[in-house]
Amino acid sequence: MANLFFIPQYIISGENALQMSAEHLTSFGRKALIVTDDMMVKLGNVKKLTDILEDSNISYVVYSGINGEPTHSMIDEGVEIYKNQGCDFLIGIGGGSPIDSMKAIGAVSTNGGSICDYMGKKIEHTLPPTCAIPTTAGTGSEATKVSIITNTNTGVKMLLSDPKLMATLAIVDPIFTLTAPPAVTAATGVDALTHAIEAYTSKKAFSMSDIYALSAIQRIFGNIYEAYSNGSNIDARREMSIAALEAGIAFSNASVTIVHGMSRPIGALFHVPHGLSNAMLLNVCLDFLKQGAVERLCQLGQAIGVFRSGMTQEEGAEAFVVATKSLLRTLNIQTPEEFGIQKEEFFSQIPKMAEDALISGSPLNTRRTPSKDDIMELYKKLWEKSE
Ligand SMILES: NC(=O)c1ccc[n+]([C@@H]2O[C@H](COP(=O)([O-])OP(=O)(O)OC[C@H]3O[C@@H](n4cnc5c(N)ncnc54)[C@H](O)[C@@H]3O)[C@@H](O)[C@H]2O)c1
Ligand SMILES: [Fe+2]
Structure with a gap:
C-alpha cells in the first residue's frame, strides 16, 4: 500500500530560528496578520517578531484575542480583522491555540462561510501563506494539517483536517519555550x-x-x-x-x-x-x-x-x-x-x-x-x- 507524507514547505529549527526567517517572510506578502494571545505580547515574543517584520518592511496587525483554546467566535473576529485590514498572509505565534486559530482564520478568509461549517469537509481553496511559531513543545501544530476549534453552540471541539491547513513555514525556536x-x-x-x-x-x-x-x-x-x-x-x-x-x-x-x-x-x-x-x-x-x-x-x-x-x-x-x-x-x-x-x-x-x-x-x-x-x-x- 502506498502512502502520502506531508510536512511544511520549510522548517527552520534551533536557537534563534526566528532571526533566519526574514527572507521567507518577505516572500509571503506585504501585510501580516499576527495571531496570538495576551501572554505572548506580555512576554515580549510578539515584539521579537514585529522587530523582524519592521526591519524587513513588512506591515502587520496584531490580533491577540486567542486567550484560551480557540472558539468559533475568536475565528470570526480574526477573519474580520484579516479582511478589513487588507492582510495577505498570516503568522501564528504561541501555543497550539494561536497556531490553530491562524490556520482557521486563513481557511475562512479564502473559503468563506463560518468555521462551524468546516467539520469533516475538504477545504477547496489554498490558504494565504502561513507561518507557525510554537512557544510550547506540545501540539506540533506547526507541522500538522490539523486545526481544532470549539463550536461553543454545540459544545463540540471540531477536528478540522486537510493538507491545506499545513503551515508554509514552521519556525521552531526552543528559546520561546523557556518561559x-x-x-x-x-x-x-x-x-x-x-x-x-x-x-x-x-x-x-x-x-x-x-x-x-x-x-x-x-x-x-x-x-x-x-x-x-x-x-x-x-x-x-x-x-x-x-x-x-x-x-x-x-x-x-x-x-x-x-x-x-x-x-x-x-x-x-x-x-x-x-x-x-x-x-x-x-x-x-x-x-x-x-x-x-x-x-x-x-x-x-x-x-x-x-x-x-x-x-x-x-x-x-x-x-x-x-x-x-x-x-x-x-x-x-x-x-x-x-x-x-x-x-x-x-x-x-x-x-x-x-x-x-x-x-x-x-x-x-x-x-x-x-x-x-x-x-x-x-x-x-x-x-x-x-x-
Ligand atoms: N493542530 C494540531 O495539530 C493540534 C494538536 C494538538 C492539540 N491542538 C490544540 O492546541 C491547543 C492547545 O495548545 P497548547 O497546549 O500549546 O496550549 P495553549 O496554546 O492553549 O497555551 C496554554 C497556555 O500556556 C501559555 N503559554 C504558551 N507558551 C508559553 C510560554 N512559552 N511561556 C509562558 N506561557 C506560555 C499560553 O499563553 C496559555 O495560557 C488546543 O486547542 C488543542 O486542541 C492542536
Ligand atoms: Fe494533541
Whole structure:
C-alpha cells in the first residue's frame, strides 16, 4: 500500500530560528496578520517578531484575542480583522491555540462561510501563506494539517483536517519555550508523547510516520522530566521542541487514536486544557491500546531501553506501559477532580462524550477498535482510578 507524507514547505529549527526567517517572510506578502494571545505580547515574543517584520518592511496587525483554546467566535473576529485590514498572509505565534486559530482564520478568509461549517469537509481553496511559531513543545501544530476549534453552540471541539491547513513555514525556536511554567511544560509535553504513541500504534502508521514517532518518543523519555523540573535547561527544551515537531509530523500523517478522540470532549465540556486531558487519559487508555498493539508497544519498549533480552513481546509491551505510567507520575498530572470537575456532572456527560469521541473518527484508528461501551467504561475508569 502506498502512502502520502506531508510536512511544511520549510522548517527552520534551533536557537534563534526566528532571526533566519526574514527572507521567507518577505516572500509571503506585504501585510501580516499576527495571531496570538495576551501572554505572548506580555512576554515580549510578539515584539521579537514585529522587530523582524519592521526591519524587513513588512506591515502587520496584531490580533491577540486567542486567550484560551480557540472558539468559533475568536475565528470570526480574526477573519474580520484579516479582511478589513487588507492582510495577505498570516503568522501564528504561541501555543497550539494561536497556531490553530491562524490556520482557521486563513481557511475562512479564502473559503468563506463560518468555521462551524468546516467539520469533516475538504477545504477547496489554498490558504494565504502561513507561518507557525510554537512557544510550547506540545501540539506540533506547526507541522500538522490539523486545526481544532470549539463550536461553543454545540459544545463540540471540531477536528478540522486537510493538507491545506499545513503551515508554509514552521519556525521552531526552543528559546520561546523557556518561559513555559512547569504545569504547561508537563501537559504539552505529554500531548506530544501521546501524539507519538498514538501515531506509532495507529492503524494508519507507515514507515515514514514511524521514523518520526520513534524519534519523538526517545527524545521525550530522555528530556521531559528535565524540561519540567529545570525549565531553563536549553538542551532539554531544544530536544522537547524537536520532539513535539516530530510527533506532530507523525500523527498528522498517521492520525491519532483513542486518547485524542476521548480527550476532545473533556476539553469541550469541562474546559480542561488539551494537554492535561490527554495526560489524564493516557494512563487509562494504555492498557486498552496494548491489547491491539502488543508488537508495536514492545518495539517502543525497545526504543526507550526497557525491553530486556529474554522478555516475550507481551512483557516488552508491558514494560513500555509501566515506564510510561511512571513517567506520568513524576509530572504530577492533575486528576479530573483536582481540576475541579464535579463527579455527577462528569458521569452525566459520559454518553455524549463517548458519542462525540466516536464521531470524531479518531478512536477508529486504534488497533483494537473500541465500541461506545468500551469508551464509556474508560471514562468511568478515568474517574475511579484517580479517586
Ligand atoms: N493542530 C494540531 O495539530 C493540534 C494538536 C494538538 C492539540 N491542538 C490544540 O492546541 C491547543 C492547545 O495548545 P497548547 O497546549 O500549546 O496550549 P495553549 O496554546 O492553549 O497555551 C496554554 C497556555 O500556556 C501559555 N503559554 C504558551 N507558551 C508559553 C510560554 N512559552 N511561556 C509562558 N506561557 C506560555 C499560553 O499563553 C496559555 O495560557 C488546543 O486547542 C488543542 O486542541 C492542536
Ligand atoms: Fe494533541
